[in-house]
Amino acid sequence: MRNFFKKILLPLLFLTCTSPLLAQYTFFTPKEAFAIEVSLPNSAEKRLPMYRNAITSLTVQGDRILGGTTAKEGLSPYLFVASISGRKLITTKDLQESIPGQKSIATGFCKGTGNKLYAGTMGQRNQLAGHLLQVSIGNGDAIEVKDLGIPVAGEGIFTLLSNREGTELYGISYPSGRFFTYTIATKKVQVFDEVAPKEKELNNLHEYAVGPEVYLCKALIQDNAGLVYGSTAGNRVFAFDPAKKTFHFLETPLPAVWGREVLGQVEAWAKAPDGKLYGGNAADGQLFVLDPATKKIKNLGKPMMMARLQALAFGRDGRLYGLAGGAPGYSHLFYYDDKGAGFVDLGNPEFEMVAPGIEQGILWRGFQLSTLAASNDGKYMVMGEDEALSQLMIFPVGQ
Amino acid sequence: MNFRFSNRLYVAACWIIELLLVAGTETTQAQKSTVTDKNIKFIEYPDFPEAHSTWGSIGYNVASNTVHIGVTNHRDNIGLYTYEPVQNLMKLNGFISDMAHLRQFQWQGKIHSKIVAAPDGSIYFSTDGGESREEYLMEHPQGYGGGFFMKWNSKTGLQNLGMGMPYESIKDIDIDPKTGMLYGITYPQAHFLVYDPAKNHLRDFGRLASSHVPRILFTDWWGNCYYVDWRQRLVKYERDSDSLVFARESLPAFPGTPGSKIITGVTAYAKDEANGIIYLITYGAKLIAFHPEKDGIGKVTDLGGVIETGKAEAWGPYVPNLNIGKNGKLYYIIGGHGNYVLKDKTVLVECDPATGKKTILREYPITAMTEATGCDIRDKDGNLYFAARRNPSAKGDSTTPFLIQFNPEKEIRK
Numbered sequence: 001m002r003n004f005f006k007k008i009l010l011p012l013l014f015l016t017c018t019s020p021l022l023a024q025y026t027f028f029t030p031k032e033a034f035a036i037e038v039s040l041p042n043s044a045e046k047r048l049p050m051y052r053n054a055i056t057s058l059t060v061q062g063d064r065i066l067g068g069t070t071a072k073e074g075l076s077p078y079l080f081v082a083s084i085s086g087r088k089l090i091t092t093k094d095l096q097e098s099i100p101g102q103k104s105i106a107t108g109f110c111k112g113t114g115n116k117l118y119a120g121t122m123g124q125r126n127q128l129a130g131h132l133l134q135v136s137i138g139n140g141d142a143i144e145v146k147d148l149g150i151p152v153a154g155e156g157i158f159t160l161l162s163n164r165e166g167t168e169l170y171g172i173s174y175p176s177g178r179f180f181t182y183t184i185a186t187k188k189v190q191v192f193d194e195v196a197p198k199e200k201e202l203n204n205l206h207e208y209a210v211g212p213e214v215y216l217c218k219a220l221i222q223d224n225a226g227l228v229y230g231s232t233a234g235n236r237v238f239a240f241d242p243a244k245k246t247f248h249f250l251e252t253p254l255p256a257v258w259g260r261e262v263l264g265q266v267e268a269w270a271k272a273p274d275g276k277l278y279g280g281n282a283a284d285g286q287l288f289v290l291d292p293a294t295k296k297i298k299n300l301g302k303p304m305m306m307a308r309l310q311a312l313a314f315g316r317d318g319r320l321y322g323l324a325g326g327a328p329g330y331s332h333l334f335y336y337d338d339k340g341a342g343f344v345d346l347g348n349p350e351f352e353m354v355a356p357g358i359e360q361g362i363l364w365r366g367f368q369l370s371t372l373a374a375s376n377d378g379k380y381m382v383m384g385e386d387e388a389l390s391q392l393m394i395f396p397v398g399q
Numbered sequence: 400m401n402f403r404f405s406n407r408l409y410v411a412a413c414w415i416i417e418l419l420l421v422a423g424t425e426t427t428q429a430q431k432s433t434v435t436d437k438n439i440k441f442i443e444y445p446d447f448p449e450a451h452s453t454w455g456s457i458g459y460n461v462a463s464n465t466v467h468i469g470v471t472n473h474r475d476n477i478g479l480y481t482y483e484p485v486q487n488l489m490k491l492n493g494f495i496s497d498m499a500h501l502r503q504f505q506w507q508g509k510i511h512s513k514i515v516a517a518p519d520g521s522i523y524f525s526t527d528g529g530e531s532r533e534e535y536l537m538e539h540p541q542g543y544g545g546g547f548f549m550k551w552n553s554k555t556g557l558q559n560l561g562m563g564m565p566y567e568s569i570k571d572i573d574i575d576p577k578t579g580m581l582y583g584i585t586y587p588q589a590h591f592l593v594y595d596p597a598k599n600h601l602r603d604f605g606r607l608a609s610s611h612v613p614r615i616l617f618t619d620w621w622g623n624c625y626y627v628d629w630r631q632r633l634v635k636y637e638r639d640s641d642s643l644v645f646a647r648e649s650l651p652a653f654p655g656t657p658g659s660k661i662i663t664g665v666t667a668y669a670k671d672e673a674n675g676i677i678y679l680i681t682y683g684a685k686l687i688a689f690h691p692e693k694d695g696i697g698k699v700t701d702l703g704g705v706i707e708t709g710k711a712e713a714w715g716p717y718v719p720n721l722n723i724g725k726n727g728k729l730y731y732i733i734g735g736h737g738n739y740v741l742k743d744k745t746v747l748v749e750c751d752p753a754t755g756k757k758t759i760l761r762e763y764p765i766t767a768m769t770e771a772t773g774c775d776i777r778d779k780d781g782n783l784y785f786a787a788r789r790n791p792s793a794k795g796d797s798t799t800p801f802l803i804q805f806n807p808e809k810e811i812r813k
Contacts, residue, residue: 027610040628040630041643041645042632042644042645042646042647043647044647050605050643051605305537305538305539306537306538328564328565328566329537329538329565329566330588350610352658353609357630357649358629358630358658358661360655360656360657360658360661361658362609362610362629362630362658362659362661362662363609363610363611363658363659363662364609364610364629365587365609365610367587367588367606368588368606387605387606388604388605388606388607389605389606389607389628
C-alpha cells in the first residue's frame with residue numbers, strides 16, 4: 001500500500017496539480033490586441049509627461065480614442081487623441097493652456113449634439129472648483145476645448161452624464177455631493193440638495209474615516225424612460241426625473257457585505273440592449289443589475305476577490321466587459337455573460353507594444369486599469385491605465 | 400527570480416538551439432590564464448540544512464570588512480549570514496522571521512535585494528515573496544502581505560523598518576551612504592520607492608517598467624540612484640532635484656535583441672570610482688561603461704558582448720553578477736536560469752576594459768555551479784565574492800547555495 005501511494009498515487013496527484021499551477025503564468029493576450037505608448041518622459045515622440053497622464057476618461061469616436069487624464073497634486077491634466085488603426089498617439093493638449101489650475105478630468109466624456117463631447121474637471125486641493133468642458137476633435141485631430149464655466153460655485157465636478165438627446169447634462173459636485181443639471185443651449189444650471197449627504201450621515205461617515213471620494217456617486221446613467229440613476233451615501237440608489245425635477249429613492253439598496261454599506265458607491269454603469277442597467281459597486285466589487293421596470297436591484301456577485309468595479313462596457317459579442325479590483329493589489333479584466341459562463345475573470349491583460357525605438361515589440365502588462373470604453377461598433381475595447389506613466393491597452397471583441 | 404513560465408519555455412528552446420551551435424566554439428574560447436583552483440574558494444553555509452538558494456542577496460560591509468548574505472529555503476525562511484574573510488569564518492546570525500518578529504502571515508520567500516552598508520556598519524536589505532502565491536493569492540489567507548525594508552547591526556540586531564507597498568515584494572534596494580536614504584524597486588508593479596529611514600518617510604515615485612521588472616538599482620558616488628525604463632533607458636533619481644531624470648537614448652543592444660530582454664534592462668554593475676566609471680551588463684548581454692555625471696545622465700560607452708558567442712545569438716548569455724578587481728579588470732560568471740554559454744556549464748570570465756579582451760578563466764558543470772549573483776563586492780584584500788548555487792542532481796530546481804571567494808591576483812588561504 002505504501003509503494004502504491006509513493007509510486008502511483010503521489011505522481012498522479014502531482015500531475016493533476018501541475019496544469020492549474022502553470023496556468024498562473026498565463027495572461028489575457030488575445031490575438032490582435034495591442035498597447036499604445038501614450039506616456040514617455042524625455043522623448044522626441046509625442047507623448048504625455050510623467051505624473052500627468054493617469055487615464056481617467058475615455059471615449060471612442062470611430063477610429064479615434066479621446067482620453068482625459070488626472071495629474072498629481074499641483075500638476076495639470078491632459079486631453080489626448082489616439083488612433084486605433086494607426087496604433088499610436090496623435091494629439092495631446094495641455095489643459096493648463098485652456099483652463100489653468102485643474103487637476104483631473106475623471107468624469108468620462110458625455111455625448112452632446114454635433115459630435116460635441118462634454119466633461120467635467122476637478123480643481124487642485126486648495127481650489128476645488130471644477131469647470132464644464134465642451135470638447136471636440138477638429139481638423140487634423142486638433143483637440144478643441146471650450147470652457148463652459150463652473151456649474152456649482154467652489155465645487156469640483158465628480159460625475160457627469162448627458163441625456164439621450166445631448167441637450168442636458170447631469171452631474172454630482174465635489175465635495176458636497178449636490179446634484180446639478182446644465183442645459184446646454186441656455187447654459188442654465190440648477191442645483192439640488194436631495195442626494196447630498198445630510199449631517200447625520202456625515203457624522204456616521206466620520207466614524208468610518210472615509211471621505212467624499214468614497215461615498216459620492218461616481219457614475220450616473222439614464223434609462224430608456226429618461227430617469228437618471230445614481231447612488232448616495234448609505235448604499236442607496238436614487239432616481240431623478242428630469243421632466244418633474246424630482247428625486248425618489250429605490251427600496252432595494254446596493255449589494256453589500258455586512259458592515260461595509262458605508263462604502264457603497266456606484267462607480268460604473270452600462271446599459272444593456274434590453275434596457276437593463278448593469279452597475280458596479282465599489283464597496284466590495286459586486287456587479288448588479290437594476291431593472292428600470294421594477295426598480296429592483298439584483299446582486300450578480302463578484303468577479304474577483306478584491307473591492308472596486310471601476311468600469312463596464314458591452315462588446316459586440318453581447319458580453320459585458322469590466323475592470324474589477326485596483327490598488328492595493330491590481331485590477332482584473334473580466335466579462336459577464338448571463339447566457340453563458342457567467343463571470344469569467346480574464347486576469348491581467350498583457351499586450352504587445354510597438355513604437356519607434358521598440359520596433360521589435362515589448363509586452364505591456366496592465367496592473368492599474370481604471371477606464372474602459374467600447375468602440376461605436378463594439379469591436380474594440382479600449383482600456384486606460386491609472387499610473388505614473390499610463391498607456392492604452394486595446395483588444396478586439398468577437399462577433 | 401520569478402521569470403514567467405512562458406518565457407522559460409521560450410528561453411529554454413532558444414538555448415537548446417544555441418547550445419548546439421556553441422558547442423563547436425568551446426575550445427576556441429577557453430584560453431590559458433594564471434588563475435587556478437587555488438585562486439577560488441567555495442564556502443558553505445552552516446546550520447541551515449534546507450537552504451535552497453541565494454539571489455541578489457549579498458553585500459560587502461566596508462566598516463567591518465565583512466560579507467553579508469541572505470540564504471533562503473525559497474519558501475518561508477531566510478538565514479542572515481556574515482562571512483569574515485580575515486578569520487575565514489562563516490556565521491549564521493539568525494533567521495529573519497525570528498529576528499524581525501514576523502508572524503506566519505508575514506512570511507517572506509527570500510531576500511532578493513542586494514545587501515548595502517551604511518558607514519556605521521549597519522546593513523540594509525529588503526524582503527521578497529519570491530513565489531507565485533505572492534503575485535496571485537494576495538488577500539487570501541496564505542497570500543503575501545508585502546516586502547519589508549530591514550536594517551541589521553551586529554551590536555543591535557535586526558530592525559524591521561516597515562513595508563514598502565501592500566502585496567508587493569521589494570526586489571532591490573540601494574543606499575545613499577551620505578544621507579542614508581534608501582531606494583527600492585517593487586515587484587511585480589515596478590514602483591520606485593525613496594525611503595528615509597531616519598524620518599520613516601516613504602515616497603512612491605510610481606511605476607517605471609513593463610511586464611518584467613528589471614532587478615538592478617545602483618547608485619553613483621554622489622548618491623543618485625539609477626534604474627531603467629521599459630525601453631532600457633537609464634532613469635536617474637537625482638538627489639539634488641528630488642526628481643526622476645530619464646535618458647534620451649536606450650542603452651546599447653545587439654540588433655535583434657528581443658523585447659523581453661530589452662525590458663529587463665541591467666542585470667549587474669560594478670563601480671570604478673577612481674576612473675569615474677560604472678560598468679553595466681544588460682540582460683541582452685552587452686557590457687557597458689557608464690560615466691555618471693552629477694547633473695544629467697552621463698555618457699555611455701558600448702564595450703561589446705560579454706563573451707564571443709560564435710554563431711549563437713550575441714544577446715543570449717545571462718550574467719546576473721559583476722565584480723571589479725584591484726587590477727581594474729572585470730570578472731563575471733555567465734549562466735543561470737537555464738541559460739549557459741557552454742553546454743551545462745557556467746564560466747568565469749575576465750574582461751580587461753582597457754583592451755576589451757574577454758577570457759574564460761574557469762568552467763564549471765552546473766552540478767558544481769549553476770548560477771551566481773553579486774555586484775561590486777570586493778574586500779580589503781582584493782577578494783571578490785559571488786553568491787552561488789549548485790544543482791548536484793542537474794535536475795529541476797533542487798539547488799544548494801554556497802559563497803564564492805575569488806582573488807584573480809593571488810592564491811586564497813583555505
